[in-house]
Amino acid sequence: MRSSRLVEIMLRLEGTRGSTAQELADALEVSVRTVYRDVAALSAAGVPLWTESGPGGGIRLLDGWQSNLSGMTGAETSALMLLGVPGIADDLGLGDVTAAARSKLLDAFPLPLRADAQVWRDRLYVDAPGWFRTPSDTGRLHEVARAVLEGCELQISYGRAGTRILEPLGLVAKAGVWYLVASNRGRILSYRVSRIEAADVLDTEVTRPDDFDLAAWWADSVAEFDRSLLRFPCRLRLSETGLRRLPEAVGTEAARVEPGPPDDIGWFTFDLRLETEEVALHQLTALGADVEVVEPRSLREALREVGTAVAARNA
Incomplete structure (x- = not known):
């Protein structure tokens, strides 16, 4: 990202006697031409840079000048724009304070860096509550x-x-x-x-x-x-597709089991613990034809009834 490169150029030049364009290009893994373009952009933004040609020359900062970046890279300044993710700061009563801090931080950057630092703020919005849910009452x-x-x-x-x-x-x-x-x-x-x-x-x-x-x-x-809820034991056979989709159906913690080797048709048999038989039926139905209940019989019959009803409804 260009903003990161501009920051690194300033930090490399601060407190030194300068560097040649070739040295900066090698350190930043860019061309010398790119270095000169970046130096021109920094100069246009008010950074007191000057170049000197000939032996012993190079690119230098005005003696004693320091940026306000405190060593931060461009990526770090962009990440700071995530402070006060919508909703979080407001819930804590810090919405106005966070906005003021962000504004002051942006004002401290040279002009070329401000646009890149603002990208995250302008192009990312976090809607924390799930679908069809209103935000929780923050109470006290x-x-x-x-x-x-x-x-x-x-x-x-x-x-x-x-x-x-x-x-x-x-x-x-x-x-x-x-x-x-x-x-x-x-x-x-x-x-x-x-x-x-x-x-x-x-x-x-x-x-x-x-x-x-x-x-x-x-x-x-x-x-x-999650583990404390898993009290219902069952034995399943799953196809390779069913095994891959198992965490989506029953949750990561419940699916944290090691199946045995596949049988002749590539299906896996293993023991699992789920919340209740009712919950297990609901979860395993989502796996469709990629699951077979071995035990208990009551769950096997319930799953068969669901499959029969679905087939009849869609006959």
Whole structure:
């Protein structure tokens, strides 16, 4: 990306006695002609560059001049435009502040870099909630977020669980729904923010565990929850196509099994655990003719009835 190259040229020249066009071209893996075009663009944007021909010459910056980029590359400046992804900053009450920060950041860039840095903002929109769903009520999110960021205890009223004092550790936005991750009496749990009926930020400071990783904890928690639902054992035979589509039908965690070798016609047999027989029927129906239920018999018969009804309806 050209913006990344322009930034790198400035950073390579800052604090040095300059470089030749050939040295810059070799370092950036472009032609000397491209280097001169980039230097012209930087000069037009107000960067005080000058060139000197002959032995000992080269491309230099005005002595003592420094950019405002603090070492950031063009890709990094573009990534910063993702700060305040639509909805997230607004939910946290930081929409105006984020917009102001983005504007100041753009103003600090030379003109050629601003257009490229703005690309992500202009061409990417994240619609977090799923289809046919309205955004979740953020409830007491502002108070919860303040407790998380300030590292203070939080007293909440949480439905039938009543009132409890938590040690906030982080916030997670999942499909448009906010969750508070907090420690309560030594146990780390998640709380749906929309179900918090009251929230008061306390003055007591929270001691955050040094080794706590919010992203890793959330991933482990989701996987553990998924596994806890898988209580219905069944044995299946799947074609190669059915085996490939299995994670789409039953979910990644349920499909995390190793089938045995294929039989004479290329089908695989293995044991699986799903949520309930009703859920299993719904999920396996999506695999159509690429699945055969071996056990239990009740599920096998239910799947046959569905297939018979579909065939009769479409006769």
